[in-house]
Amino acid sequence: MTARRVPTSTYRLQVTADFDLASAQGVVDHIRTLGADWVYLSPVLQAEPGSQHGYDVVDHSHVDTERGGDAALRALAEAAHAAGLGVLVDIVPNHVGVATPEANPWWWSLLESGQGSPVAWAFDVDWEAGDGRVLVPVLDDRLLDAVELRDGRLYVGDTAYPTAEGTVQDGDDVATVHARQHYEFVHWTRADRDLNYRRFFAVNTLAAIRVEEPEVFASSHATIGAWFRDGLVDGLRIDHPDGLYDPAGYLQDLHELTGGAYTLVEKILEPGEQLPSSWPVDGTTGYDALAVLDRVLVDPAGEEPLTAASGAEPTDWQRLTHDTRRGIADGILGSEVRRLARLLTPVAPDVPEDRIVDAVAEIVASFEVYRTYLPEGVHHLIDALERAAGTRPDLDDVIDRIAPALVDPGHAAAVRLQQTSGMVMAKGVEDTAFYRTSRLTTLSEVGADPSVFAVSVEAFHQAQRDRQGSWPHTMTTLTTHDTKRSEDTRARISVLAELGSEWSTTLDRLQSLAPLDDAVLADLLWQAIVGARPASRERLHAYAEKASREAGDSTTWTEPDEAFEEQMHALVDASFDDRRVVAVLDELDQVVDAAGWSNGLAQKLVQLTMPGVPDVYQGTEFWDRSLVDPDNRRPVDYAELRHVLATLDGPDDDGPERLPAVGLDGAAKLLVVSRALRLRRDHPELFTRYLGLEATGSAADHVLAFDRGGAVTVATRLPVGLERVGGWGDTLVHPVPLERVDLLTGRRFPASRGIALAELLADLPVALLVPAGLADSTTPSDAAASSEHTKAPAAGSDGAAVSDQQAEIEILEGHA
Numbered sequence: 001m002t003a004r005r006v007p008t009s010t011y012r013l014q015v016t017a018d019f020d021l022a023s024a025q026g027v028v029d030h031i032r033t034l035g036a037d038w039v040y041l042s043p044v045l046q047a048e049p050g051s052q053h054g055y056d057v058v059d060h061s062h063v064d065t066e067r068g069g070d071a072a073l074r075a076l077a078e079a080a081h082a083a084g085l086g087v088l089v090d091i092v093p094n095h096v097g098v099a100t101p102e103a104n105p106w107w108w109s110l111l112e113s114g115q116g117s118p119v120a121w122a123f124d125v126d127w128e129a130g131d132g133r134v135l136v137p138v139l140d141d142r143l144l145d146a147v148e149l150r151d152g153r154l155y156v157g158d159t160a161y162p163t164a165e166g167t168v169q170d171g172d173d174v175a176t177v178h179a180r181q182h183y184e185f186v187h188w189t190r191a192d193r194d195l196n197y198r199r200f201f202a203v204n205t206l207a208a209i210r211v212e213e214p215e216v217f218a219s220s221h222a223t224i225g226a227w228f229r230d231g232l233v234d235g236l237r238i239d240h241p242d243g244l245y246d247p248a249g250y251l252q253d254l255h256e257l258t259g260g261a262y263t264l265v266e267k268i269l270e271p272g273e274q275l276p277s278s279w280p281v282d283g284t285t286g287y288d289a290l291a292v293l294d295r296v297l298v299d300p301a302g303e304e305p306l307t308a309a310s311g312a313e314p315t316d317w318q319r320l321t322h323d324t325r326r327g328i329a330d331g332i333l334g335s336e337v338r339r340l341a342r343l344l345t346p347v348a349p350d351v352p353e354d355r356i357v358d359a360v361a362e363i364v365a366s367f368e369v370y371r372t373y374l375p376e377g378v379h380h381l382i383d384a385l386e387r388a389a390g391t392r393p394d395l396d397d398v399i400d401r402i403a404p405a406l407v408d409p410g411h412a413a414a415v416r417l418q419q420t421s422g423m424v425m426a427k428g429v430e431d432t433a434f435y436r437t438s439r440l441t442t443l444s445e446v447g448a449d450p451s452v453f454a455v456s457v458e459a460f461h462q463a464q465r466d467r468q469g470s471w472p473h474t475m476t477t478l479t480t481h482d483t484k485r486s487e488d489t490r491a492r493i494s495v496l497a498e499l500g501s502e503w504s505t506t507l508d509r510l511q512s513l514a515p516l517d518d519a520v521l522a523d524l525l526w527q528a529i530v531g532a533r534p535a536s537r538e539r540l541h542a543y544a545e546k547a548s549r550e551a552g553d554s555t556t557w558t559e560p561d562e563a564f565e566e567q568m569h570a571l572v573d574a575s576f577d578d579r580r581v582v583a584v585l586d587e588l589d590q591v592v593d594a595a596g597w598s599n600g601l602a603q604k605l606v607q608l609t610m611p612g613v614p615d616v617y618q619g620t621e622f623w624d625r626s627l628v629d630p631d632n633r634r635p636v637d638y639a640e641l642r643h644v645l646a647t648l649d650g651p652d653d654d655g656p657e658r659l660p661a662v663g664l665d666g667a668a669k670l671l672v673v674s675r676a677l678r679l680r681r682d683h684p685e686l687f688t689r690y691l692g693l694e695a696t697g698s699a700a701d702h703v704l705a706f707d708r709g710g711a712v713t714v715a716t717r718l719p720v721g722l723e724r725v726g727g728w729g730d731t732l733v734h735p736v737p738l739e740r741v742d743l744l745t746g747r748r749f750p751a752s753r754g755i756a757l758a759e760l761l762a763d764l765p766v767a768l769l770v771p772a773g774l775a776d777s778t779t780p781s782d783a784a785a786s787s788e789h790t791k792a793p794a795a796g797s798d799g800a801a802v803s804d805q806q807a808e809i810e811i812l813e814g815h816a
Contacts, residue, residue, distance in 0.1 A: 004259070004260055004261060004262065005086050005234045005235070005262060006262050006282070006473050006613075007037045007038040007086055007088065007235070007262065007613050008037040008613065008680045008681050008684055008687075009035070009036045009037045009038070009608070009613060009614045009615070009616070009677050009680055009681065010036060010037065010038040010039075010040040010088055010475070010613060010614075010615045010616070011031045011034070011036035011038070011039060011040055011615070011616050011618070012040040012041075012042070012480070012481070012615055012616070012617045012618055013027070013039065013040065013041055013042065013618050014042045014053075014481060014618060014633050015041055015042050015043075015044055015054065015067050016051075016052050016053075016054075016066075016067065017050070017066040017067060018635070019635065020066070020067045020068040020072065021041075021044065021063070021067055021068035021069075021072035021073055021075070021076050022068050022072050022075070022076075024039070024041065024076050025072070025075055025076040025079045025080075026638075027638050028076070028079045028080050028083050028085065029083065030638055030641060030642055030645075031083075031085065032083045032084065032085060033642075033645060033649075033674075034616075034621060034645065034673065034674050034677055035673075035674050035675075035676070035677025035678035035679075035680070035681050036085070036616060036677050036681075037085060037086065037677075037680075037681050038080075038085055038086035038087065038088050038234065038235070039076070039080045039085050039086070039087050039088070040088040040089075040090075040237070040615060041076075041087070041088065041089045041090060042054050042090050042481065043055055043057065043089075043090045043091060043092050043239070044063050044064055044067055044073060044089060045057045045059070045060055045062070045063060045064060045091070045092075045223065046058055046059035046060075046061070046062055046063070046064045046065065047064050047066075047067075047097060048097040048099055048100055048103060048205075049066070049100060049103060050066075051064075051066075051097070052630065052633065053481070053629075053633075054067070054090075054092075055092050055200075055206075055239060056096070056097025056099065056205070056206060057092050057096050057097060058096060058097045058098075058100070058103045058104035058105075058107075059103070059104065059105060060219065060220040060221070060222070060223055060224075061222070061223055062223060063223075073227075073232065074230075074232060077232040077233065078232075081231075086234040086235065086262075087232065087233050087234050087235070088233075088234065088235040088236065088237060088262070088264075089227070089233050089235075089236055089237070090236075090237040090239060091224060091236055091237070091238060091239065092239045092240075093209075093211045093220065093221075093238065093239070093241075093244065093250060094200060094208055094209070094211070094239065094240045094241075094243035094244055095199070095200040095206045095207060095208045095209060095240075095243070096206070096207055096209055097205060097206060098205055098206070098207045099159075099205035100159060101159070101160065101161055101162070102160050105119075106119045106122050106123070106209075107123075107207065108162055110122075110123055110125075110134065110182075111134065111136075111161055111162050111181070111182060111183045112162035112163070112164055112182070113164065113182060114132065114133070114134070114164070114182025114183075115127055115132065115182070116182075121210065121213055121215065121216065122209050122210060122213070122215075122216050122219075123197055123207055123208070123209060123210065124197060124198040124207075124208045124209070124210050125196060125197045125198075126196040126197075126339055126342070127196070129194075129196040129339065129342065130184065130196040132182075133181070133182055133183055133184045134182065134183040134184070134196065134197060135183070135184050135186050135190070135191075135194060135195055135196050135197075136161075136183050136184065136185050136186065137186050137187065137188045137189075137190055137191035137195060137204050138156045138159070138185055138186075138188060138204075139156070139185050139186060139187045139188065140187070140188065141187070143187065144174055144175055144178060144185065147174050147178065147185060148174065149168070149172070149173075149174050149177055152168050154174070154177065154178065154181070154185075156185065161181075161183070163177060163180075163181060164180065164181060164182060167180040167181065188204070189558075191204050191332075191335060192331055192332050192333070192334045192335060193334045193335055193338065194335055195335040196335070196339070198336070198339075198419070199336075200240070200243065201333075201423050201426060201427055202328075202332035202333055202423075202427060208243060210245065211244060211245070211250055212244065212245035212246050212249060212250065217250070217253055221254070221257060224236070224257070224258075225257045225258070228257070228258045228259060228261060233261075234261060234262060235261050235262030235263060235264070236254070236258065236261065236262075236263050236264070237263075237264045237265075237266065237285060238251070238254070238263065238264065238265045238266060238281075239266050240266055240422075241265045241266065241267060242267065242268075242370050242371045242418075242419075242422035243419055243422065243423070244419070245415055245419065246415075247265075247279070247373065248276065248278055248279055248373065251263070251265070251279050251280055251281055252280055255280040260280070262282055262473070263280070263281045263282055264281065264282060264283055264284060264285050264474070264475050265279070265281050265283075265284055265285070266284070266285045267284045267285075267370075268287055268370050268425075268426075268446065268447045269284065269287070269288045269369075269447065270368060270369045270370070270449065271291075271449050271452060273369050274470075275471065275474075276373050276376050276377070278376065282471070282473040282474060282613075283471040283473055283474020283475060283612070283613075284471075284474055284475065285475050285477065285480070285615075286474070286475040286476045286477030286480075286612070286615060287445070287446050287447025287448070287477070287480075288447055289467070289474075289475075289476040289477065289607070289610070289612060290445060290446075290447060290448070290476075290477055290478055290483075291445065291447055291448035291449070291452075292455055292459075292460055292463045293460075293476075293478070293603055293606060293607055293610075294442055294443070294445065294448070294490060294494070294603070295443070295452060295453070295454045295455040296454070296455050296456070296457060296459075296460040296704060296717065297491075297494055297599050297602060297603055297704075297717050297718070298440065298442065298443075298453065298454040298494050298497045299454065299497040299498045299500075299718050299720075299721065300453060300454040300497075301497075301498075301500065302440065302453075302496070302497030302498060302499070302500045303439075303453040303454070303497075304500075305500035305501045305503075305504055306439040306440050306496065306497060306500065306503065306504070307439045308504065309439070309501075309503060309504035309507055309523070310437075310438050310439040310519070310520060310523050317433075317437070317449070317450060317451035318451070320433050320436065320437070321428060321429050321433045322365055322366065322391070323365075324428040324429065324432040324433040324436070325364065325365040325366075325367075325424050325425065325428030325429065326361060326362070326365035326428075327428065327432070327552075328365075328423075328424050328427045328428040328432065329360075329361035329362075329364050329365050329424050329428075330361055332427065333420070333423055333424055333427065334361075336420045336423065337357060337360050337361050337364065337420065338357055339416065340360050340413060340416045340417060340420055341353060341356040341357045341360050343405075343411075343412050343413040343416055344356055344360070344402045344405060344406075344413050347401065347402060347404070347405045347413075348398065348401040348402055351398055351401060355395070355398050356398060356402065358392075358395060358398075359388070359392075359395045359398040359399050359402060360402075360417075362388040362391065362392050362395060362399075363384055363385060363388045363399065363406070363417070364384075364417070364420055364421050364424045365388070365424065365428070366383075366384040366385075366387040366388040366391065367380065367384045367421045367424075367425060368380065368383065368384070369425075370421065370422040370425045370426070371418050371419075371421050371422045371425075372418055372421070373418070374407070374408075374409035374414060374418065375409055378407060381406065381407060381417075382407070384421075385399055385403050385406070385407075430446055430484075431550050432550060432551065432552060433450075434450070434484060434550075435521075435524065435547050435548075435550045435551035435552075436520060436551050436553060437450050437520070438520045438521070438523035438524035438527065439523075440453070440493065440494070440496060440497055440527075441484075441485065441493055441524055441527045441528070441531075442485070442490045442493045442494045442497075444484060445483060445484055445485070445490070446480075446482055446483060446484065453497075454497070457692070457701075457704055457717075458692070460692075460704065461690075461692030461706065464610050464611050464690050464692075464706065465690050465692075467610075467611040467612055468611035468689065468690040471612070472611055472612070473612070473613055474612045474613065475612060475613050475614075475615050476607050476610060476611075476612035476613065476614045476615065477607070477614075477615045477617070478603060478604065478607050478617075478620070479617040479620045479624070479626070479632065480615075480617055480632075481617070481629060481632060481633055482629065483628075483632060484627070484628045485528070485531060485532075485626070485627055485628070486617075486620065486624050486625060486626035486627075486632055487600065487603060487604065487620060487624070488596070488600045488620070488623055488624050488625050488669075489528075489531035489532050489624075489625045489626060489627065490531065491596045491597075491599035491600035491603060492530060492531045492533075492592050492595075492596030492599070492600075492625070493527050493530065493531040494596075494599055495591065495592050495595040495596050495599065495719075495720060496527065496530070496592075498595065498718055498719075498720035498721055499591065499720065506584060506588055507522075507523060507526060509584055510522075510526050510581060510584055510585075513574065513578060513580050513581050513584070514570065514571040514574035514575075514578065514581055515567070515571075516567055516568055516571050517554065517564065517567065518548075518553060518554040518564070518568075520551075520553070521547065521548055521551060521553065521554060521568070522571065524547060524551075525543075525544055525547065525568070525571060525572070528540070528543055528544075528547070528627060529572070529575050529585070530585065530588060530589075530592060531596075531625065532625045532626070532627055533585065533589065533625070535625060535627070537572065537573070537576050539627065539631055540572045540575070541569055541572050542631065543627045543628065543631060544568050544569065544571070544572050545565065545568075545569075546628060547628075548564075548565065548568055554568075555568075591720060594719070595719045595720050597668075597765075598716050598719040598765040599719065600623070600669060601668060601669060601672055601715075601764065601765055601766050602704070602715035602716050602717060602765055602766055603715075604669060604672055604673060604676075605672050605676055605713055605715055605766040605768060606704065606713060606715050608672075608673065608676035608677060608680070609676055609680070609687070609706075609708060609711060609713045609768070610690075610706070610713075611690055611708075614677075614680070616673060616677070617632075618636050619636035619637075619641070621641065621666075621669065621670050621673040621674070622640075622641055622644070622666035622669060622670055623665060623666035623669055641670070644666065644667055644670055645670055645674060647667075648667065648670060648671050648674065649674075668764060671744060672744065672764075672766060672768075675743045675744055675768060676768060679711060679743065679768065679770065680711075683710070683711070683770075683774065685709070685710065686708060686709055686710030686711040686770065686774075687708040687709060687710075687711055688708070688709040688710075689707075689708065689709040690706060690707075690708060690709075691706060691707045691708075691709075692705070692706050693705035693706055693707055693712070693714075693733055693734060693735055694733075694734045695731060695732065695733045695734070695757075696731070696732050696734065696754070697728070697729060697730040697731030697732055697757075698725065698726075698729045698730055698731060699722055699725055699727070699728050699729055699731040699757070700731055701717075701718070701721075702716060702717055702718050702719075702721065702722040702725075702728075702731075703715070703716065703717065703731065703733055703757060704716075704717050705733045705735070707735055707736065710770065710771060710774075711768065711769070711770055712735045712740065712767075712768070712769035712770075713766075713767075713768060713769075714733055714755075714757070714760060714761070714766065714767040714768075714769065715765065715766045716761060716765035716766065719765065727758065728756070728757040728758040728761065729758065730756075731756075731757045731758070732754030732755060732756055732757065733754065733755050733757055733760070734753065734754045734755075735755065735769065737751040737752055737753055738751050738771055738772075739751045739771070739772040740755075740769040740770060740771060740772055741769065741770060741771075741772050742760065742767045742768060742769055743768045743769075743770055744764055744766065744767060744768055745763055745764065745767070747759070747760070748772060749769070755769075
């Protein structure tokens with residue numbers, strides 16, 4: 001194995017059949033030129049035929065052939081390493097895809113041989129609950145009339161299922177053959193109550209595997225281990241660790257398999273929650289960083305008017321999420337709750353089963369975190385038990401009876417509860433409650449708590465000090481394949497917090513022109529239209545359908561309300577076809593365009609330079625106004641990105657050209673991303689600590705600034721309010737007094753007790769300052785492009801850079 005590497009930044013690619021590993025290899029040069037340090041790949045093991053995401057792995061023994069296969073991964077890894085880039089790969093330990101049984105050898109064997117299958121131990125099946133058979137929820141109202149017997153196999157539509165040896169005789173009908181199998185086809189609606197295999201959330205076609213068993217771990221991770229033995233892969237991102245039987249044990253096994261390679265976990269941390277310190281990982285995938293960064297750019301003054309504007313929205317977030325989680329526990333995850341209740345029956349044999357089910361559902365609806373990790377985090381479980389008893393005093397006696405088992409780390413019910421609570425939380429909060437709250441949809445993001453409206457600059461600084469001290473190599477992110485809205489869409493929506501009552505008036509006007517009989521959803525949809533504008537009609541219709549059905553208030557996936565959805569789609573059409581509506585949106589854009597652009601650049605520079613390892617999601621180095629998946633997984637035009645980046649860099653022989661006039665397009669963002677990433681990659685010594693910087697003057701509340709140990713970030717916050725107070729005026733920011741250069745504009749600033757923001761941010765709402773000597777000695781290809789104004793002089797030396805940096809370090813040590 002190669003020596004352990006830690007990235008300074010990553011660039012996430014969604015690998016599909018259309019953008020395969022060969023295509024990924026083709027953008028290695030762009031990633032390197034951009035300044036990212038590692039290539040970060042979505043899952044690449046063999047997935048369901050036609051899978052667009054790769055999280056439905058069907059065969060762990062090789063790389064997906066539709067994505068290019070083993071040879072293509074090797075070629076990509078070799079190209080990345082030759083370019084100096086590391087390789088990070090997303091893996092899926094919790095579950096496998098079973099939509100196409102023939103594609104999954106393990107699932108096929110299980111269905112064919114049942115408990116006698118040599119891989120029966122791989123799946124988490126409650127055989128007793130299914131009378132010794134696996135329940136397969138694929139039938140419609142025709143029931144067995146929908147099943148055909150052909151060539152010794154049973155078919156539901158075009159999907160084949162095996163038959164056990166000797167169970168098919170000449171003249172047998174479908175029902176007879178079906179009755180002899182180790183599985184039972186049932187109506188799809190029975191999954192919510194009767195399913196007897198554990199799933200990923202409520203997805204019937206994703207069956208959980210028991211990776212805690214040594215044989216399962218070895219079989220499902222043999223190829224992954226080979227990647228590290230062969231030096232192809234440098235790090236891993238672990239999908240959904242909360243679904244595992246023993247996350248800490250799994251991560252320790254993985255640590256040993258990979259030789260302690262860089263590892264991140266997709267772990268959602270609620271406000272105040274900490275990642276278990278015992279886990280041998282480098283951090284999370286960054287949703288915790290995203291939540292704080294979003295909120296420091298939100299105007300707290302907007303909370304009251306936006307709450308009022310949202311109309312019928314529930315004001316008690318805890319009550320809302322309790323109820324949505326309870327709905328999930330009683331509904332689509334009812335089979336998981338019932339399985340957990342069956343494990344608890346022996347500890348309360350005299351209690352009716354329905355009361356145990358009710359108590360378990362109430363407990364899982366009462367968690368304020370996704371999962372406890374017993375014995376670590378037991379206080380979260382105790383809080384949930386007490387909360388459930390307080391909410392339902394009629395169940396107090398049942399909760400008392402089952403509580404000892406649930407807090408015992410060795411009890412099967414305690415483990416099952418831990419695996420179940422995260423599923424309920426994700427479906428009840430992220431995929432339901434987030435669509436039932438709309439006062440400011442920026443706040444409804446994965447890993448965030450919409451009841452927290454904004455955070456102060458000082459709270460932001462404290463969060464960064466904590467990250468630098470505890471998890472310096474954790475990932476930071478603004479957009480992922482799972483975010484509800486991309487970073488630039490949220491940057492525009494955040495502007496509405498500064499408009500307050502103006503947005504309320506605008507919303508009333510839009511609702512009168514294109515009414516919808518669901519005020520909360522209408523607010524959510526108009527914010528999506530404003531945030532993603534100019535999104536296509538097709539994209540917005542798809543989003544409206546998903547958002548409304550996920551909310552489940554006025555229509556649902558299983559029982560769509562055609563009349564309501566027709567009215568909802570008319571709202572979307574009005575944003576294109578009704579001149580009055582278009583005029584309202586155009587007028588709003590006069591404010592949102594400029595302020596959203598400022599927010600977008602501010603949050604991106606801050607994310608790229610704050611503590612942690614920043615990830616750039618594919619294409620978001622340019623302006624990207626996406627909504628929830630699959631909208632955020634659209635193809636990226638790398639030819640255009642290369643062209644604009646080359647224009648910004650200019651020819652190497654003559655030095656950087658003058659930066660083209662930067663309007664409200666993506667060029668400015670690409671400038672910010674490339675200069676920040678290159679600086680982190682080439683000068684990591686400038687990012688070794690964190691010091692929040694003071695600002696003084698009339699607009700001091702509108703700046704967010706910090707020093708990372710040589711690199712200084714300055715960003716505008718609340719741009720609408722800044723304009724309304726007349727701009728920066730006498731406002732100064734106060735870094736350590738050294739001569740500095742802004743890498744984004746080339747402007748030079750002498751050592752002084754303060755830098756005037758009116759000059760520093762005259763052209764862009766952000767600045768990235770470095771010691772003057774370092775900027776002077778940087779090669780043209782990696783230097784900052786100059787602006788229409790001043791170019792940095794070419795004088796200076798490496799010695800000057802070192803001297804300036806050392807001077808700052810010595811001064812900073814007095815502040816740390």
